[in-house]
Amino acid sequence: MPNANAAASANPADSLAERYRATRALTCALLDPLSEADATLQSMEDASPAKWHLGHTNWFFETFLLRDHMPNYALHDERWPFVFNSYYEAEGERIARFSRGMLSRPTVEQIREWRDAVDHAIAPMLDDPERTSLVELGIAHEQQHQELLLTDIKHALFQNPLGPAMFTDATHKVAQSGDDVWHQHPGGIALIGHDGGEMNRGFAYDNEGPQHQVLLTPFALAPKLVTNGEWQQFIDDNGYTNPALWLSDGWAWVNRESITAPLYWHETEQFTHAGWVKRDPGAPVTHISYYEADAFATWAGRRLPTEFEWEAVAQNSDPASGNQLDSSRAPLPLGGSDLFGDCWQFTRSAYLPYPRFETAEGAIGEYNGKFMSGQFVLRGASCATARGHSRSTYRNFFYPHQRWQFTGLRLAKDI
Amino acid sequence: MPNANAAASANPADSLAERYRATRALTCALLDPLSEADATLQSMEDASPAKWHLGHTNWFFETFLLRDHMPNYALHDERWPFVFNSYYEAEGERIARFSRGMLSRPTVEQIREWRDAVDHAIAPMLDDPERTSLVELGIAHEQQHQELLLTDIKHALFQNPLGPAMFTDATHKVAQSGDDVWHQHPGGIALIGHDGGEMNRGFAYDNEGPQHQVLLTPFALAPKLVTNGEWQQFIDDNGYTNPALWLSDGWAWVNRESITAPLYWHETEQFTHAGWVKRDPGAPVTHISYYEADAFATWAGRRLPTEFEWEAVAQNSDPASGNQLDSSRAPLPLGGSDLFGDCWQFTRSAYLPYPRFETAEGAIGEYNGKFMSGQFVLRGASCATARGHSRSTYRNFFYPHQRWQFTGLRLAKDI
């Protein structure tokens, strides 16, 4: 019964074609609760309209699969690449990023028809081994945009003083508390990164490799993410007004933007996809910037882990565990002792190339490499990450002031 | 048959109640060609979403008529005044102007229901002589927003690279050319402004009075508005790159904004409510700033008229003549020899109070007086002005760099 309600994140055990179809269906299902106007909103330059994500993910498949590898394929609409290209310079001119919010046309319905057309045309390719890696990339790309769609629309709805809800049902079972023992690591040489399919199975982005060794000193990772309650203590202890806790850039940011709490906090409530709700002190804090995460760690007498420390611990965890996105419903961090899920976790590692990293040729080569300055790596997965999308080698990255993603933190310490 | 298609601008000869209903119906009719997403777009801080105009005009009646003068009236929704108040400081806090584009909710449908409720509640007041002046003000206010709705949505649709059309039918009969004789005026004392109902009949804004005398020197007004063809000559003669033609602020603006033509021009086409169309060289040029109008006049060896000169000539013209808004269709300047219609006409008069002008008490007093710095007066009416809204004493006003209204120019000279 493949209707929208039944849309679910792709099961890694399924065939490529099945995963393609599940991914495509979930994207569409995420649009279902939105009106045409909701789907057109763009609240800031960092975010895009839901409708644009719907179209852009389809543009990706149409461009890199159908246009490039399907003989005689005719574009569904020749004017749309200009509108739905994101940042691929090699793909030519595109709409200014902040004008995406002006796209009242094409309609969601027209984009759905375009998606159907692409799904239909692409079907034969899904079983073609020569296209497997591009389809895998397209699925991973679309899953990324599922998460962005959710965080972008949250930010847009938040701008509305009426506090509209995207989903009406936000009842979540709070996760059972796991044990409270820090993850100890003895240090030494660790093998980091994805081997491109040799030892690990499956797909990875280019930025996860090459696999290589790093030297670690003994350390420990906290068993749980920092919670709303702990964050409230940081606030109560004047965390946001004590310059000694902050990086210089962070202190400038806090003052310039008048930051006094995580994004979406207001008094004792927080804004969610289900509207304004009471904050759960035991749930993980989220929507914080790197600056805030770093200041909190300093305040707590701890530090953020490096991305290598995190990966070394996570190699023994199931990346499909934890609170991740399974279907079209309100994502919200719940808490628990899983290494994955709930919130992306800030590391103190800048987003940089691994030794001997090389970018691919052409537009696909613009996927990751060109963002390697000024950003920090986050690891894990969030409640808005399609389950099956992340893995222990996965490197997410954002600028240190950004916080509209489901970002959180897990403390580390030297031992 | 009062359906939306039949909606027309109010006939000044009709009763107050009839004019109220006609005005309200026309506003709704202007929304009909727009999708929920179109109606939510806000393309710049100067502009507002069509939906917001729909709600704001209703807020005006609900607030100043029902809330203030209807015993026991309960607001339709207590949260909406925050959202639909525009700039009335006395009416309390309101949404930041540039966040209006985030109002995907309430829906157009919800606002239409609110309008129906207000129309129903207000009906008894329409025959109450004590409320006549406020209802007149509300009608005039709503007519102003009809014009803004049209110019705002034009600007929003223009941002879309696909160039969507709001109206499909843009065929206009081009106006017959009238005679070509300049309007001569011998100078001397002229009576300017509205007498508040004593000698002139009907409604006027506070800024049109008090009526008073001014001294004019002999002058003449051009018989027609400057045309697209004449503007092209100005461009071809390097009008936009010759600093000698420009006011100092204008020259800075031209360079800062890289201005080389009127807004909405591209090659030989212009963007209209019916999409991109070929420009008619004989039609009046429109969407120009005061700076451009002044530079053109200097280039032409003429000047802009003062607002008093314009009014002295216009006292003998029928303000309901010319190309104005009669129903929900694409407005476009056509040309002809009427003094009213087609485009608002820049004057070289700054928008300032007339002698002995005093602002009214309370929120209504914020209507006009507080804008009396930095703006220039425009006279006449445009193709997007509801017919019956303007008059010879009417003072429109904008900042010298703004050009998203249907602005044009009529030259003057000393004689």
Add this chain to the structure above:
Amino acid sequence: MPNANAAASANPADSLAERYRATRALTCALLDPLSEADATLQSMEDASPAKWHLGHTNWFFETFLLRDHMPNYALHDERWPFVFNSYYEAEGERIARFSRGMLSRPTVEQIREWRDAVDHAIAPMLDDPERTSLVELGIAHEQQHQELLLTDIKHALFQNPLGPAMFTDATHKVAQSGDDVWHQHPGGIALIGHDGGEMNRGFAYDNEGPQHQVLLTPFALAPKLVTNGEWQQFIDDNGYTNPALWLSDGWAWVNRESITAPLYWHETEQFTHAGWVKRDPGAPVTHISYYEADAFATWAGRRLPTEFEWEAVAQNSDPASGNQLDSSRAPLPLGGSDLFGDCWQFTRSAYLPYPRFETAEGAIGEYNGKFMSGQFVLRGASCATARGHSRSTYRNFFYPHQRWQFTGLRLAKDI
């Protein structure tokens, strides 16, 4: 004994040559109390370094007298016109306005040598009747820059937390209080503007003509300028936080810039050319914007006069009276009943051309006409205006937010 200490403003009764020399000497004398570093400071884009004023006024004479009318004149330094031209587009490229503060070279000494050279070369022209009007313009221009030099350096020194004084002696005799009767005017036709030398004697700027008639309604002008003490009452009565008192643009400015008092006020002191001093409640308030002046008038239940009202009253006053600049010493408003002096007085008139005004040909034509948008007219003269520079027809003009000049206000009322 024409040394710097003896430098005084030009006596209108003296010959052109004498007035030329007096003006030139006073400019140099104003530089005397400044170090090379003081003279190089530029604190904002509106202001220029003292050194630049020294050079620019010399550039004016070298360019428009020597270069244009002295056969075979060779420029003192060919690179300096680029540096010392201000805004004359017709004179070619020039340094970006905000880079003037980077001119540590040439030195003040080098510019003084240049001035000596120009003074020497120009001497024969001072008796040539064909050059009289240009020399008069150059003197008037240099006097304007004397005032700007004083207000610009005041703003620059104010930025220094050490509050340095330019002049050590700031003892002023407080003016005797005159009588307290408002200047009544019966209205009717008034003759406004300068006749270009026919009836009035002497020099005037192009923007003061043509002389023409205006119709006035009966009004009265306050006998004195508004004082610091009265302004304090306005503050105490929440004048800066009550939106009902403000123009819309003014209210936005007050909030954007966090304005709570006139410029240079701090607690009970004000910053002057002699450093921080106690404010005199009886002295005229100064360094206020048009927005503030207008809000004060509204609060006081009065209004600002028009420039025509002011001129009609001032036609009977001696423009050389009042507190004006006589020599190189700290200027400060004192109070009294003179119509001229102490502070420039805001009018509610926008700066616009008089009927039949035409700009001159060439660079000189850029003197005034191109600034006729967005500014307001001020009348009178200030404590920093060289005595002899102003007259009843004189039109000064600034943008409504600017307040680094010695600006003040005189209330008006209808009678």
Add this chain to the structure above:
Amino acid sequence: MPNANAAASANPADSLAERYRATRALTCALLDPLSEADATLQSMEDASPAKWHLGHTNWFFETFLLRDHMPNYALHDERWPFVFNSYYEAEGERIARFSRGMLSRPTVEQIREWRDAVDHAIAPMLDDPERTSLVELGIAHEQQHQELLLTDIKHALFQNPLGPAMFTDATHKVAQSGDDVWHQHPGGIALIGHDGGEMNRGFAYDNEGPQHQVLLTPFALAPKLVTNGEWQQFIDDNGYTNPALWLSDGWAWVNRESITAPLYWHETEQFTHAGWVKRDPGAPVTHISYYEADAFATWAGRRLPTEFEWEAVAQNSDPASGNQLDSSRAPLPLGGSDLFGDCWQFTRSAYLPYPRFETAEGAIGEYNGKFMSGQFVLRGASCATARGHSRSTYRNFFYPHQRWQFTGLRLAKDI
């Protein structure tokens, strides 16, 4: 003969007291060629006036040595800490960074007197072993500001269209070309960082430790810095207009700032401390941003080294070799085969804490740690670095868009 002309950078072999005096004398000598106005210029927020460096370095010694450790020491002037504190939050309020250019007072002479007073008072401390580390820090701090003074004044003089020279004599002997063999490194475990005095001798900043091991893969470093001639080839090959070569942030920067060449280039010349001179194609390119360095490396088919790779190679080099600052004269890159000198060399390493790094307590703890986000590490030393200041473990850091330092690049490759 310790006069200003003889001022030289401190000789590492000398006693602490001798090195203190040499450093202090060199700072003063750098001010000698500057006028009072030159010394007051601030051309951008990143830069400070020469005079401010003169005062700030003195404030450092007065505050952290005399005030904190000298019983009964009275501040030379109680108002000056507000003016000369830089960024130490723990030291309280300070002047806004961009207002430093308004400090025409105190004069250079007054600051020199203050320096003499501090030198006199501090003398007894220079032999006190308890104060050695603070004095070392003060010397290192002052040497850093010597370099900033030189790069800041260069930027300020560059703004002047007259192109003034700070030094008249810029004749440099061009360095003899060394051999052309790449520095090969076999990879493996390398010992990185300063051990705090245990194995290495002497002073180091906190950010250079703790010493720790890293794993390297085999690589090679170029024998020489990239030259002006090679950079011209990059330009000629459309390096600045080909997006495929650039990081995403870099491409945005190039377009936003209209960058087409290194800073200070104009046609075939470059601006130096000795004014505009012809560029030497064989000399190292300098004044480039990280973005440009990275784009060049991509264009060349190479990459930037990591800071660990650079340090592993440099451990065998003499850090006092190469073209560094010995006395008050025009610094300019010359070229040669030294690892140190000429230009700071970009690495692809973000500026981040080493494992187990901890910040010191109090204001001194603000020295380095709080800048650990968003910046890249540069290694080596430049022609403006006081000889003796740098070492193989030294970590300099700047934001990726900054280029007013003597920045250059040395290519690396995997082997």
